[in-house]
Amino acid sequence: xxxxxxxxxxxxxxxxxxxxxxxxxxxxxxxxxxxxxxxxxxxxxxxxxxxxxxxxxxxxxxxxxxxxxxxxxxxxxxxxxxxxxxxxxxxxxxxxxxxxxxxxxxxxxxxxxxxxxxxxxxxxxxxxxxxxxxxxxxxxxxxxxxxxxxxxxxxxxxxxxxxxxxxxxxxxxxxx
Numbered sequence: 001x002x003x004x005x006x007x008x009x010x011x012x013x014x015x016x017x018x019x020x021x022x023x024x025x026x027x028x029x030x031x032x033x034x035x036x037x038x039x040x041x042x043x044x045x046x047x048x049x050x051x052x053x054x055x056x057x058x059x060x061x062x063x064x065x066x067x068x069x070x071x072x073x074x075x076x077x078x079x080x081x082x083x084x085x086x087x088x089x090x091x092x093x094x095x096x097x098x099x100x101x102x103x104x105x106x107x108x109x110x111x112x113x114x115x116x117x118x119x120x121x122x123x124x125x126x127x128x129x130x131x132x133x134x135x136x137x138x139x140x141x142x143x144x145x146x147x148x149x150x151x152x153x154x155x156x157x158x159x160x161x162x163x164x165x166x167x168x169x170x171x172x173x174x175x176x
Contacts, residue, residue, distance in 0.1 A: 001098070002068060002076075002077060002094065003026075003075070003076045003097075003100065003164070004076075004077050004078070004090060004098070005076060005077070005079075005099075005160070006078070006079055006082075006087075006099050006102065007101055007102035008129040008130055010108070011102040012102055012156060013079075014032075014078055015153045016102060016153050016156045017077070019157035020076050021075070021076035024074070026074045027076070028076045029064065029076070029077045029078070030077075031057070031061055031078050031079040032078075034057055034060040034061055038053075039053055048129075051083075051085075061079055061090065062089065062090060062094075065094060065097065066094075080129065081144075082129060082132045083133075084134045084136065084140075084141065087099055087144055091143055091144075098145070099141075099143060099144045100164065101144055101146050102149050104148075104149045145160075147159055147160055147163060
């Protein structure tokens with residue numbers, strides 16, 4: 001099983017994803033580390049990424065996911081997964097993958113991003129991500145679950161686990 005924790009910058013993907021990975025005993029990967037240097041520099045300069053900029057990054061993520069799946073390993077990965085087409089690329093042909101898309105109100109996002117000194121993603125790009133975000137439809141995207149962040153990262157991590165595994169028993173490895 002690959003759990004992708006998605007959402008706009010500042011939604012808590014890394015914090016929540018790390019907590020979920022720790023609770024499940026699964027490895028964790030932050031999608032920011034998969035960005036090519038040109039993407040990082042573009043964002044640092046306050047320039048929103050285009051679909052063309054994101055494609056090599058998304059392909060690197062799917063390559064990593066495919067390696068984990070082929071090895072029969074479960075993992076937690078963060079990825080903004082803002083557009084339906086990005087989510088489809090991540091999930092296509094991977095029935096063992098699911099996305100928990102974090103939903104946080106704009107004011108909280110702005111506060112969080114402005115409070116990250118030294119991070120390459122500036123506050124002024126938050127609105128571009130909100131503009132890019134395509135809300136998932138449960139009918140069209142059954143493997144995408146919207147999780148409203150309310151009450152802090154620990155509570156959000158617990159809600160993800162409860163939502164995805166209501167019986168309390170997540171799969172720990174995939175059948176190779």
